[in-house]
Amino acid sequence: MARAVSRNTRIGWTIAAWFVALLIFFPILYAIITSFKTEQEAIAGFDLIPSFTLESYREVQSQFNYFRPFMNSVVIALGSTVLALIVAVPAAWAMAFSPTKRTKDILMWMLSTKMMPAVAVLVPIYLIFLKTGLMDTRIGLVLVLMLMNLPIVVWMLYTYFREIPGEILEAARMDGATLGQEIVHVLTPMAVPGIASTLLLNVILAWNESFWTIQLTTTNAAPLSAFIASFSSPQGLFWAKLSAASVMAIAPILIMGWFSQKQLVRGLTFGAVK
Protein backbone atom coordinates (compact mmCIF):
# COMPACT_ATOMS: atom_id res chain seq x y z
CA MET A 1 0.00 0.00 0.00
CA ALA A 2 2.70 2.44 1.00
CA ARG A 3 4.66 1.76 -2.13
CA ALA A 4 4.56 4.37 -4.81
CA VAL A 5 2.46 3.07 -7.66
CA SER A 6 2.45 4.80 -10.98
CA ARG A 7 -0.77 6.54 -11.81
CA ASN A 8 -1.26 4.47 -14.96
CA THR A 9 -0.94 1.16 -13.12
CA ARG A 10 -3.43 2.36 -10.58
CA ILE A 11 -5.91 3.39 -13.25
CA GLY A 12 -5.46 0.03 -14.97
CA TRP A 13 -6.21 -1.93 -11.79
CA THR A 14 -9.13 0.36 -11.04
CA ILE A 15 -10.73 -0.29 -14.42
CA ALA A 16 -10.26 -4.05 -14.06
CA ALA A 17 -11.68 -4.11 -10.53
CA TRP A 18 -14.70 -1.99 -11.41
CA PHE A 19 -15.40 -4.13 -14.44
CA VAL A 20 -15.44 -7.31 -12.36
CA ALA A 21 -17.46 -5.68 -9.58
CA LEU A 22 -20.11 -4.41 -11.98
CA LEU A 23 -20.27 -7.79 -13.68
CA ILE A 24 -20.95 -9.48 -10.34
CA PHE A 25 -23.46 -6.83 -9.30
CA PHE A 26 -25.17 -6.81 -12.69
CA PRO A 27 -28.04 -9.27 -11.95
CA ILE A 28 -29.08 -7.16 -8.95
CA LEU A 29 -28.72 -3.94 -10.93
CA TYR A 30 -30.76 -5.39 -13.78
CA ALA A 31 -33.52 -6.45 -11.38
CA ILE A 32 -33.61 -2.91 -9.97
CA ILE A 33 -33.82 -1.45 -13.49
CA THR A 34 -36.50 -3.94 -14.56
CA SER A 35 -38.60 -3.09 -11.51
CA PHE A 36 -38.99 0.44 -12.94
CA LYS A 37 -40.03 -0.82 -16.36
CA THR A 38 -43.50 -1.57 -17.68
CA GLU A 39 -44.25 -5.25 -18.30
CA GLN A 40 -43.93 -4.69 -22.07
CA GLU A 41 -40.51 -3.09 -21.67
CA ALA A 42 -39.39 -5.86 -19.32
CA ILE A 43 -39.53 -8.49 -22.07
CA ALA A 44 -38.66 -6.19 -24.97
CA GLY A 45 -34.98 -7.09 -24.99
CA PHE A 46 -31.88 -5.67 -23.35
CA ASP A 47 -32.36 -2.08 -22.22
CA LEU A 48 -30.73 -0.33 -19.30
CA ILE A 49 -32.99 2.74 -19.33
CA PRO A 50 -36.46 2.05 -17.90
CA SER A 51 -39.42 4.40 -18.14
CA PHE A 52 -39.20 4.85 -14.36
CA THR A 53 -42.73 3.80 -13.65
CA LEU A 54 -43.70 2.80 -10.13
CA GLU A 55 -46.61 0.77 -11.50
CA SER A 56 -45.04 -2.61 -10.60
CA TYR A 57 -44.50 -1.62 -7.00
CA ARG A 58 -48.13 -0.56 -6.70
CA GLU A 59 -49.36 -3.73 -8.42
CA VAL A 60 -47.34 -6.04 -6.17
CA GLN A 61 -48.99 -4.50 -3.13
CA SER A 62 -52.53 -4.35 -4.53
CA GLN A 63 -52.57 -7.77 -6.24
CA PHE A 64 -50.57 -9.84 -3.81
CA ASN A 65 -50.87 -7.96 -0.53
CA TYR A 66 -47.11 -7.68 -0.32
CA PHE A 67 -47.24 -6.11 3.10
CA ARG A 68 -48.22 -9.38 4.76
CA PRO A 69 -45.17 -11.49 3.79
CA PHE A 70 -42.99 -8.47 4.46
CA MET A 71 -44.28 -8.17 8.00
CA ASN A 72 -43.97 -11.93 8.44
CA SER A 73 -40.30 -11.65 7.47
CA VAL A 74 -39.76 -8.81 9.94
CA VAL A 75 -41.45 -10.66 12.79
CA ILE A 76 -39.78 -14.00 12.08
CA ALA A 77 -36.27 -12.64 11.52
CA LEU A 78 -36.33 -10.29 14.50
CA GLY A 79 -38.26 -12.66 16.76
CA SER A 80 -36.00 -15.63 16.22
CA THR A 81 -32.88 -13.51 16.65
CA VAL A 82 -34.02 -11.79 19.84
CA LEU A 83 -35.15 -15.10 21.31
CA ALA A 84 -31.79 -16.66 20.44
CA LEU A 85 -29.98 -13.74 22.08
CA ILE A 86 -32.01 -14.11 25.28
CA VAL A 87 -30.87 -17.73 25.56
CA ALA A 88 -27.36 -17.23 24.21
CA VAL A 89 -26.14 -14.12 26.06
CA PRO A 90 -26.09 -15.76 29.50
CA ALA A 91 -24.59 -18.95 28.08
CA ALA A 92 -21.82 -17.21 26.15
CA TRP A 93 -21.19 -14.97 29.15
CA ALA A 94 -20.76 -17.91 31.49
CA MET A 95 -18.48 -19.70 29.05
CA ALA A 96 -16.32 -16.63 28.48
CA PHE A 97 -15.97 -15.52 32.10
CA SER A 98 -16.28 -18.75 34.10
CA PRO A 99 -14.81 -21.34 31.76
CA THR A 100 -14.54 -24.91 32.95
CA LYS A 101 -12.55 -27.80 31.54
CA ARG A 102 -15.50 -28.77 29.41
CA THR A 103 -16.28 -25.34 27.94
CA LYS A 104 -14.35 -25.97 24.79
CA ASP A 105 -16.05 -29.32 24.26
CA ILE A 106 -19.47 -27.76 24.78
CA LEU A 107 -18.70 -25.07 22.22
CA MET A 108 -17.51 -27.61 19.68
CA TRP A 109 -20.58 -29.72 20.30
CA MET A 110 -22.84 -26.71 19.76
CA LEU A 111 -21.09 -26.03 16.50
CA SER A 112 -21.59 -29.64 15.46
CA THR A 113 -25.38 -29.28 15.78
CA LYS A 114 -25.10 -26.63 13.06
CA MET A 115 -23.65 -29.27 10.75
CA MET A 116 -26.82 -31.30 10.83
CA PRO A 117 -28.42 -31.01 7.38
CA ALA A 118 -31.86 -29.45 7.66
CA VAL A 119 -33.35 -32.00 5.30
CA ALA A 120 -32.39 -34.81 7.69
CA VAL A 121 -34.93 -33.61 10.21
CA LEU A 122 -37.52 -32.46 7.66
CA VAL A 123 -39.74 -35.48 8.28
CA PRO A 124 -40.02 -35.21 12.09
CA ILE A 125 -40.27 -31.40 12.17
CA TYR A 126 -42.92 -31.46 9.47
CA LEU A 127 -44.96 -34.11 11.31
CA ILE A 128 -44.58 -32.32 14.65
CA PHE A 129 -45.77 -29.10 13.05
CA LEU A 130 -48.78 -30.85 11.50
CA LYS A 131 -49.78 -32.49 14.76
CA THR A 132 -49.28 -29.50 17.06
CA GLY A 133 -50.90 -26.92 14.83
CA LEU A 134 -47.64 -24.99 14.44
CA MET A 135 -47.85 -25.37 10.66
CA ASP A 136 -48.05 -22.04 8.87
CA THR A 137 -47.68 -20.00 12.07
CA ARG A 138 -45.12 -17.30 12.76
CA ILE A 139 -44.36 -18.71 16.20
CA GLY A 140 -43.44 -22.08 14.70
CA LEU A 141 -40.92 -20.53 12.33
CA VAL A 142 -39.57 -18.26 15.04
CA LEU A 143 -38.84 -21.36 17.15
CA VAL A 144 -37.20 -23.36 14.35
CA LEU A 145 -35.04 -20.49 13.11
CA MET A 146 -34.07 -19.62 16.67
CA LEU A 147 -32.84 -23.17 17.31
CA MET A 148 -31.14 -23.27 13.93
CA ASN A 149 -29.14 -20.10 14.55
CA LEU A 150 -28.53 -20.58 18.28
CA PRO A 151 -25.09 -22.21 17.82
CA ILE A 152 -23.85 -19.33 15.65
CA VAL A 153 -25.23 -16.79 18.11
CA VAL A 154 -23.53 -18.45 21.09
CA TRP A 155 -20.27 -18.72 19.18
CA MET A 156 -20.23 -15.15 17.96
CA LEU A 157 -21.07 -13.78 21.39
CA TYR A 158 -18.45 -16.01 22.97
CA THR A 159 -15.69 -14.72 20.67
CA TYR A 160 -16.72 -11.12 21.42
CA PHE A 161 -17.05 -11.62 25.18
CA ARG A 162 -13.69 -13.35 25.35
CA GLU A 163 -12.07 -10.14 24.18
CA ILE A 164 -13.36 -8.26 27.22
CA PRO A 165 -10.41 -8.26 29.64
CA GLY A 166 -11.06 -10.27 32.79
CA GLU A 167 -8.98 -7.86 34.89
CA ILE A 168 -11.70 -5.26 34.62
CA LEU A 169 -14.07 -7.66 36.33
CA GLU A 170 -11.60 -8.34 39.09
CA ALA A 171 -11.00 -4.65 39.62
CA ALA A 172 -14.73 -4.05 39.92
CA ARG A 173 -15.01 -6.88 42.42
CA MET A 174 -12.11 -5.56 44.48
CA ASP A 175 -13.89 -2.23 44.64
CA GLY A 176 -16.83 -4.09 46.14
CA ALA A 177 -19.18 -4.15 43.16
CA THR A 178 -22.01 -6.62 43.48
CA LEU A 179 -22.71 -9.00 40.65
CA GLY A 180 -25.65 -6.83 39.59
CA GLN A 181 -23.54 -3.66 39.52
CA GLU A 182 -20.82 -5.52 37.70
CA ILE A 183 -23.21 -6.54 34.95
CA VAL A 184 -24.94 -3.18 34.58
CA HIS A 185 -22.00 -0.83 34.86
CA VAL A 186 -18.99 -2.79 33.68
CA LEU A 187 -19.87 -5.62 31.37
CA THR A 188 -22.94 -4.40 29.54
CA PRO A 189 -21.30 -1.32 28.02
CA MET A 190 -18.42 -3.45 26.80
CA ALA A 191 -20.64 -6.21 25.51
CA VAL A 192 -23.14 -4.12 23.58
CA PRO A 193 -21.12 -3.80 20.34
CA GLY A 194 -20.65 -7.58 20.17
CA ILE A 195 -24.33 -8.21 20.84
CA ALA A 196 -25.30 -5.67 18.18
CA SER A 197 -23.05 -7.31 15.58
CA THR A 198 -24.46 -10.72 16.42
CA LEU A 199 -27.99 -9.40 16.11
CA LEU A 200 -27.25 -7.87 12.71
CA LEU A 201 -25.73 -11.02 11.21
CA ASN A 202 -28.48 -13.25 12.52
CA VAL A 203 -31.28 -11.06 11.27
CA ILE A 204 -29.63 -11.36 7.84
CA LEU A 205 -29.37 -15.15 8.10
CA ALA A 206 -32.95 -15.54 9.33
CA TRP A 207 -34.34 -13.15 6.70
CA ASN A 208 -32.75 -15.13 3.88
CA GLU A 209 -33.48 -18.62 5.23
CA SER A 210 -35.31 -20.47 2.46
CA PHE A 211 -35.64 -24.11 3.43
CA TRP A 212 -37.78 -24.12 6.56
CA THR A 213 -39.75 -21.06 5.49
CA ILE A 214 -40.86 -22.87 2.33
CA GLN A 215 -41.52 -26.20 4.10
CA LEU A 216 -43.41 -24.90 7.09
CA THR A 217 -45.65 -22.17 5.69
CA THR A 218 -48.39 -21.91 3.07
CA THR A 219 -50.01 -18.48 3.11
CA ASN A 220 -50.65 -16.97 6.53
CA ALA A 221 -47.15 -17.02 7.95
CA ALA A 222 -45.18 -17.12 4.68
CA PRO A 223 -42.26 -14.68 4.84
CA LEU A 224 -40.73 -13.11 1.72
CA SER A 225 -38.51 -16.09 0.86
CA ALA A 226 -41.53 -18.42 0.68
CA PHE A 227 -43.70 -15.75 -0.98
CA ILE A 228 -41.20 -15.13 -3.80
CA ALA A 229 -40.53 -18.85 -4.25
CA SER A 230 -44.25 -19.37 -4.87
CA PHE A 231 -43.90 -17.28 -8.03
CA SER A 232 -41.48 -19.62 -9.72
CA SER A 233 -43.60 -19.96 -12.84
CA PRO A 234 -43.37 -16.90 -15.07
CA GLN A 235 -47.15 -16.87 -15.42
CA GLY A 236 -47.57 -16.19 -11.74
CA LEU A 237 -45.93 -12.81 -11.67
CA PHE A 238 -44.64 -10.87 -14.61
CA TRP A 239 -41.07 -9.76 -14.68
CA ALA A 240 -41.40 -6.14 -13.77
CA LYS A 241 -43.56 -7.15 -10.83
CA LEU A 242 -41.25 -10.01 -9.92
CA SER A 243 -38.37 -7.50 -9.97
CA ALA A 244 -40.26 -5.02 -7.81
CA ALA A 245 -41.13 -7.72 -5.27
CA SER A 246 -37.52 -8.95 -5.33
CA VAL A 247 -36.02 -5.49 -4.89
CA MET A 248 -38.24 -4.81 -1.90
CA ALA A 249 -37.35 -8.20 -0.44
CA ILE A 250 -33.59 -7.78 -0.67
CA ALA A 251 -33.13 -4.01 -0.20
CA PRO A 252 -33.30 -3.85 3.60
CA ILE A 253 -30.99 -6.79 4.08
CA LEU A 254 -28.58 -5.66 1.36
CA ILE A 255 -28.09 -2.36 3.15
CA MET A 256 -27.68 -4.08 6.53
CA GLY A 257 -25.20 -6.44 4.90
CA TRP A 258 -23.02 -3.62 3.63
CA PHE A 259 -22.58 -2.46 7.20
CA SER A 260 -21.77 -5.91 8.55
CA GLN A 261 -18.90 -7.06 6.33
CA LYS A 262 -16.50 -7.62 9.22
CA GLN A 263 -19.04 -9.38 11.43
CA LEU A 264 -19.92 -11.58 8.50
CA VAL A 265 -16.40 -12.93 8.20
CA ARG A 266 -16.16 -13.43 11.91
CA GLY A 267 -19.58 -14.92 12.45
CA LEU A 268 -19.61 -17.32 9.54
CA THR A 269 -16.12 -18.64 10.10
CA PHE A 270 -16.74 -19.11 13.84
CA GLY A 271 -13.80 -16.87 14.58
CA ALA A 272 -11.41 -18.95 12.51
CA VAL A 273 -10.66 -15.98 10.21
CA LYS A 274 -10.55 -12.46 11.59
Add this chain to the structure above:
Amino acid sequence: MATRQTQSLAKLMRAPAIILLLIWMIVPLGMTLYYSFLNYNLLNPASTSWAGFFNYKYFYTDPAFWESIWNTLVLVLGVLLITVVGGILIAILIDKPIFGQGIVRILVISPFFVMPPVAALIWKNMIMHPSYGVFADIAKFFGMQPVDWFAQYPLFSIILIVAWQWLPFATLILLTALQSLDGEQMEAAEMDGAPALQRFIYLTLPHMARAITVVVLIQTIFLLGVYAEILVTTNGGPGNASTNLTYLIYRAARLNFDIGGAAAGGIIAVVLANIVAFFLMRAVGKNLD
Protein backbone atom coordinates in the same frame (compact mmCIF):
# COMPACT_ATOMS: atom_id res chain seq x y z
CA MET B 1 -11.76 -15.68 41.12
CA ALA B 2 -14.18 -18.47 40.48
CA THR B 3 -15.97 -19.02 43.75
CA ARG B 4 -18.37 -21.88 44.16
CA GLN B 5 -21.24 -19.43 43.96
CA THR B 6 -20.22 -17.96 40.59
CA GLN B 7 -19.57 -21.47 39.30
CA SER B 8 -23.10 -22.60 40.03
CA LEU B 9 -24.46 -19.35 38.61
CA ALA B 10 -22.46 -19.98 35.45
CA LYS B 11 -23.95 -23.43 35.21
CA LEU B 12 -27.42 -21.96 35.47
CA MET B 13 -26.64 -19.44 32.74
CA ARG B 14 -25.32 -22.11 30.39
CA ALA B 15 -28.12 -24.58 30.98
CA PRO B 16 -30.96 -23.18 28.81
CA ALA B 17 -28.85 -23.00 25.65
CA ILE B 18 -27.38 -26.46 26.19
CA ILE B 19 -30.71 -28.08 27.01
CA LEU B 20 -32.47 -26.48 24.04
CA LEU B 21 -29.78 -27.57 21.61
CA LEU B 22 -29.70 -31.03 23.13
CA ILE B 23 -33.44 -31.41 22.55
CA TRP B 24 -33.17 -29.88 19.06
CA MET B 25 -30.51 -32.37 18.16
CA ILE B 26 -31.65 -35.58 19.82
CA VAL B 27 -35.45 -35.56 19.41
CA PRO B 28 -35.78 -34.96 15.64
CA LEU B 29 -32.75 -37.08 14.79
CA GLY B 30 -34.07 -39.89 16.97
CA MET B 31 -37.43 -39.64 15.23
CA THR B 32 -35.77 -39.67 11.80
CA LEU B 33 -33.83 -42.77 12.74
CA TYR B 34 -37.01 -44.46 14.02
CA TYR B 35 -39.06 -43.56 10.93
CA SER B 36 -36.30 -44.80 8.66
CA PHE B 37 -37.11 -48.34 9.79
CA LEU B 38 -40.85 -48.02 9.10
CA ASN B 39 -43.09 -48.52 6.10
CA TYR B 40 -44.87 -45.25 6.69
CA ASN B 41 -46.70 -43.34 3.97
CA LEU B 42 -48.81 -40.30 4.86
CA LEU B 43 -51.33 -41.27 2.17
CA ASN B 44 -51.95 -44.56 3.96
CA PRO B 45 -50.83 -44.17 7.57
CA ALA B 46 -53.06 -47.04 8.78
CA SER B 47 -50.84 -49.66 7.14
CA THR B 48 -47.66 -48.53 8.84
CA SER B 49 -45.38 -51.44 9.61
CA TRP B 50 -41.82 -52.32 10.58
CA ALA B 51 -39.59 -52.28 7.53
CA GLY B 52 -36.19 -53.25 8.84
CA PHE B 53 -33.54 -52.03 6.43
CA PHE B 54 -35.94 -51.98 3.48
CA ASN B 55 -35.90 -48.18 3.12
CA TYR B 56 -32.12 -48.11 3.07
CA LYS B 57 -32.00 -50.94 0.58
CA TYR B 58 -34.58 -49.19 -1.55
CA PHE B 59 -32.52 -46.00 -1.58
CA TYR B 60 -29.34 -47.90 -2.26
CA THR B 61 -30.74 -49.71 -5.29
CA ASP B 62 -32.66 -46.73 -6.71
CA PRO B 63 -30.79 -45.23 -9.68
CA ALA B 64 -32.23 -41.82 -8.74
CA PHE B 65 -30.33 -42.03 -5.46
CA TRP B 66 -26.97 -42.53 -7.13
CA GLU B 67 -27.78 -39.85 -9.66
CA SER B 68 -28.58 -37.47 -6.83
CA ILE B 69 -25.33 -38.33 -5.02
CA TRP B 70 -23.42 -37.67 -8.23
CA ASN B 71 -25.27 -34.39 -8.79
CA THR B 72 -24.59 -33.34 -5.20
CA LEU B 73 -20.91 -34.04 -5.73
CA VAL B 74 -20.75 -32.15 -9.04
CA LEU B 75 -22.70 -29.24 -7.58
CA VAL B 76 -20.50 -28.92 -4.49
CA LEU B 77 -17.20 -29.35 -6.33
CA GLY B 78 -18.25 -27.13 -9.24
CA VAL B 79 -19.28 -24.28 -6.97
CA LEU B 80 -16.16 -24.71 -4.81
CA LEU B 81 -13.90 -24.57 -7.85
CA ILE B 82 -15.52 -21.41 -9.21
CA THR B 83 -15.75 -19.61 -5.88
CA VAL B 84 -12.27 -20.45 -4.58
CA VAL B 85 -10.40 -19.70 -7.81
CA GLY B 86 -12.60 -16.68 -8.56
CA GLY B 87 -12.43 -15.56 -4.94
CA ILE B 88 -8.62 -15.61 -4.89
CA LEU B 89 -8.38 -13.64 -8.13
CA ILE B 90 -10.99 -11.07 -7.14
CA ALA B 91 -9.53 -10.68 -3.64
CA ILE B 92 -6.11 -9.95 -5.14
CA LEU B 93 -7.68 -7.49 -7.57
CA ILE B 94 -9.57 -5.61 -4.85
CA ASP B 95 -6.46 -5.54 -2.68
CA LYS B 96 -4.61 -3.57 -5.37
CA PRO B 97 -4.41 0.20 -4.91
CA ILE B 98 -7.61 1.05 -6.75
CA PHE B 99 -9.91 4.05 -6.71
CA GLY B 100 -13.24 3.51 -4.95
CA GLN B 101 -12.20 0.34 -3.15
CA GLY B 102 -15.05 0.63 -0.65
CA ILE B 103 -17.70 0.73 -3.34
CA VAL B 104 -16.08 -2.11 -5.29
CA ARG B 105 -16.18 -4.21 -2.13
CA ILE B 106 -19.83 -3.43 -1.56
CA LEU B 107 -20.75 -4.34 -5.15
CA VAL B 108 -18.82 -7.61 -4.98
CA ILE B 109 -20.28 -8.85 -1.68
CA SER B 110 -23.88 -7.90 -2.51
CA PRO B 111 -25.02 -11.22 -4.04
CA PHE B 112 -24.44 -12.91 -0.69
CA PHE B 113 -27.33 -10.97 0.82
CA VAL B 114 -29.82 -11.92 -1.87
CA MET B 115 -32.16 -14.64 -0.62
CA PRO B 116 -31.91 -17.88 -2.67
CA PRO B 117 -35.38 -17.76 -4.31
CA VAL B 118 -34.80 -14.18 -5.48
CA ALA B 119 -31.31 -14.95 -6.77
CA ALA B 120 -32.53 -17.99 -8.66
CA LEU B 121 -35.56 -16.24 -10.16
CA ILE B 122 -33.53 -13.23 -11.34
CA TRP B 123 -31.09 -15.57 -13.08
CA LYS B 124 -33.81 -17.81 -14.45
CA ASN B 125 -36.00 -15.07 -15.89
CA MET B 126 -33.82 -12.08 -16.60
CA ILE B 127 -30.40 -13.54 -17.32
CA MET B 128 -30.77 -17.10 -18.64
CA HIS B 129 -34.27 -17.13 -20.15
CA PRO B 130 -34.02 -18.63 -23.68
CA SER B 131 -36.03 -15.85 -25.34
CA TYR B 132 -35.98 -12.78 -23.08
CA GLY B 133 -32.81 -13.21 -20.99
CA VAL B 134 -29.64 -11.17 -21.28
CA PHE B 135 -27.66 -14.24 -22.39
CA ALA B 136 -30.18 -14.72 -25.22
CA ASP B 137 -29.86 -11.04 -26.19
CA ILE B 138 -26.08 -11.42 -26.34
CA ALA B 139 -26.36 -14.59 -28.42
CA LYS B 140 -28.78 -12.90 -30.83
CA PHE B 141 -26.48 -9.88 -31.09
CA PHE B 142 -23.72 -12.17 -32.35
CA GLY B 143 -26.17 -13.98 -34.62
CA MET B 144 -26.12 -17.21 -32.63
CA GLN B 145 -28.94 -19.46 -31.50
CA PRO B 146 -29.87 -18.69 -27.85
CA VAL B 147 -29.32 -21.57 -25.43
CA ASP B 148 -32.16 -22.98 -23.32
CA TRP B 149 -29.93 -23.23 -20.26
CA PHE B 150 -32.23 -24.94 -17.79
CA ALA B 151 -33.38 -27.54 -20.31
CA GLN B 152 -30.01 -28.31 -21.88
CA TYR B 153 -27.56 -27.72 -19.01
CA PRO B 154 -29.74 -27.85 -15.87
CA LEU B 155 -27.04 -28.75 -13.36
CA PHE B 156 -24.55 -26.30 -14.82
CA SER B 157 -27.18 -23.53 -14.65
CA ILE B 158 -27.73 -24.21 -10.96
CA ILE B 159 -23.99 -24.32 -10.32
CA LEU B 160 -23.70 -20.92 -11.97
CA ILE B 161 -26.43 -19.40 -9.78
CA VAL B 162 -25.13 -20.92 -6.55
CA ALA B 163 -21.55 -19.92 -7.40
CA TRP B 164 -22.74 -16.34 -7.93
CA GLN B 165 -24.28 -16.41 -4.46
CA TRP B 166 -21.17 -17.79 -2.75
CA LEU B 167 -18.42 -16.00 -4.65
CA PRO B 168 -18.78 -12.94 -2.37
CA PHE B 169 -18.32 -15.05 0.76
CA ALA B 170 -15.12 -16.63 -0.57
CA THR B 171 -13.85 -13.27 -1.81
CA LEU B 172 -14.54 -11.51 1.48
CA ILE B 173 -12.83 -14.13 3.61
CA LEU B 174 -9.85 -14.50 1.30
CA LEU B 175 -9.55 -10.71 1.16
CA THR B 176 -9.51 -10.56 4.95
CA ALA B 177 -6.70 -13.10 4.97
CA LEU B 178 -4.84 -11.29 2.19
CA GLN B 179 -4.93 -7.98 4.04
CA SER B 180 -3.12 -9.52 6.99
CA LEU B 181 -0.24 -10.52 4.72
CA ASP B 182 3.07 -9.01 5.75
CA GLY B 183 3.80 -6.20 3.29
CA GLU B 184 7.52 -6.04 4.10
CA GLN B 185 8.07 -9.67 3.26
CA MET B 186 6.38 -9.09 -0.07
CA GLU B 187 8.51 -6.04 -0.76
CA ALA B 188 11.69 -7.93 0.09
CA ALA B 189 10.75 -10.66 -2.34
CA GLU B 190 10.01 -8.06 -4.97
CA MET B 191 13.37 -6.36 -4.43
CA ASP B 192 15.10 -9.70 -4.74
CA GLY B 193 13.52 -9.91 -8.16
CA ALA B 194 10.99 -12.68 -7.54
CA PRO B 195 8.42 -12.50 -10.36
CA ALA B 196 4.76 -11.95 -9.56
CA LEU B 197 3.75 -15.55 -10.15
CA GLN B 198 6.43 -16.87 -7.80
CA ARG B 199 5.51 -14.35 -5.12
CA PHE B 200 1.94 -15.58 -5.45
CA ILE B 201 2.85 -19.28 -5.21
CA TYR B 202 5.43 -19.04 -2.43
CA LEU B 203 4.09 -16.17 -0.31
CA THR B 204 0.44 -15.35 -0.96
CA LEU B 205 -0.95 -18.84 -1.39
CA PRO B 206 0.62 -20.39 1.74
CA HIS B 207 -0.52 -17.38 3.74
CA MET B 208 -4.09 -17.89 2.51
CA ALA B 209 -4.07 -21.67 2.97
CA ARG B 210 -5.95 -21.58 6.25
CA ALA B 211 -8.61 -19.19 4.93
CA ILE B 212 -9.05 -21.34 1.82
CA THR B 213 -9.58 -24.40 4.01
CA VAL B 214 -12.20 -22.59 6.04
CA VAL B 215 -13.97 -21.36 2.90
CA VAL B 216 -14.04 -24.86 1.42
CA LEU B 217 -15.37 -26.51 4.55
CA ILE B 218 -18.00 -23.94 5.48
CA GLN B 219 -19.27 -23.66 1.93
CA THR B 220 -19.48 -27.44 1.65
CA ILE B 221 -21.79 -27.58 4.67
CA PHE B 222 -24.12 -25.06 3.04
CA LEU B 223 -23.75 -26.43 -0.50
CA LEU B 224 -24.86 -29.91 0.58
CA GLY B 225 -28.18 -28.30 1.48
CA VAL B 226 -28.89 -26.33 -1.73
CA TYR B 227 -32.65 -26.46 -2.14
CA ALA B 228 -34.56 -23.29 -3.02
CA GLU B 229 -32.46 -22.62 -6.13
CA ILE B 230 -33.49 -26.01 -7.53
CA LEU B 231 -37.12 -25.66 -6.47
CA VAL B 232 -37.74 -22.40 -8.33
CA THR B 233 -35.74 -23.20 -11.47
CA THR B 234 -35.66 -26.82 -12.66
CA ASN B 235 -37.65 -28.64 -9.99
CA GLY B 236 -34.88 -31.21 -10.07
CA GLY B 237 -35.37 -32.01 -13.76
CA PRO B 238 -35.39 -32.73 -16.57
CA GLY B 239 -35.77 -36.24 -15.16
CA ASN B 240 -33.38 -36.24 -12.22
CA ALA B 241 -30.70 -34.25 -14.03
CA SER B 242 -30.53 -31.51 -11.40
CA THR B 243 -31.78 -33.39 -8.32
CA ASN B 244 -29.35 -33.35 -5.43
CA LEU B 245 -29.69 -35.43 -2.27
CA THR B 246 -31.51 -32.67 -0.38
CA TYR B 247 -34.02 -32.30 -3.20
CA LEU B 248 -34.50 -36.06 -3.52
CA ILE B 249 -35.34 -36.35 0.16
CA TYR B 250 -37.66 -33.34 -0.02
CA ARG B 251 -39.46 -34.99 -2.93
CA ALA B 252 -39.83 -38.31 -1.13
CA ALA B 253 -41.22 -36.62 1.99
CA ARG B 254 -43.41 -33.88 0.58
CA LEU B 255 -44.47 -35.04 -2.87
CA ASN B 256 -44.53 -38.83 -2.43
CA PHE B 257 -45.48 -38.69 1.27
CA ASP B 258 -42.97 -41.50 1.83
CA ILE B 259 -41.97 -40.80 5.42
CA GLY B 260 -39.89 -43.96 5.85
CA GLY B 261 -37.94 -43.47 2.63
CA ALA B 262 -37.32 -39.77 3.28
CA ALA B 263 -36.10 -40.57 6.79
CA ALA B 264 -33.63 -43.16 5.49
CA GLY B 265 -32.36 -40.57 3.01
CA GLY B 266 -32.06 -38.09 5.85
CA ILE B 267 -29.85 -40.46 7.82
CA ILE B 268 -27.62 -40.90 4.77
CA ALA B 269 -27.41 -37.10 4.47
CA VAL B 270 -26.37 -36.87 8.11
CA VAL B 271 -23.58 -39.38 7.57
CA LEU B 272 -22.31 -37.42 4.55
CA ALA B 273 -22.47 -34.09 6.38
CA ASN B 274 -20.65 -35.57 9.35
CA ILE B 275 -17.71 -36.59 7.23
CA VAL B 276 -17.31 -32.95 6.18
CA ALA B 277 -18.06 -31.66 9.65
CA PHE B 278 -15.30 -33.81 11.13
CA PHE B 279 -12.69 -31.93 9.13
CA LEU B 280 -14.26 -28.53 9.75
CA MET B 281 -14.31 -29.09 13.50
CA ARG B 282 -10.65 -29.96 13.48
CA ALA B 283 -9.81 -26.77 11.57
CA VAL B 284 -11.89 -24.58 13.84
CA GLY B 285 -10.87 -26.40 17.02
CA LYS B 286 -7.21 -25.62 16.48
CA ASN B 287 -8.05 -21.94 16.55
CA LEU B 288 -9.71 -22.16 19.96
CA ASP B 289 -6.47 -22.59 21.89
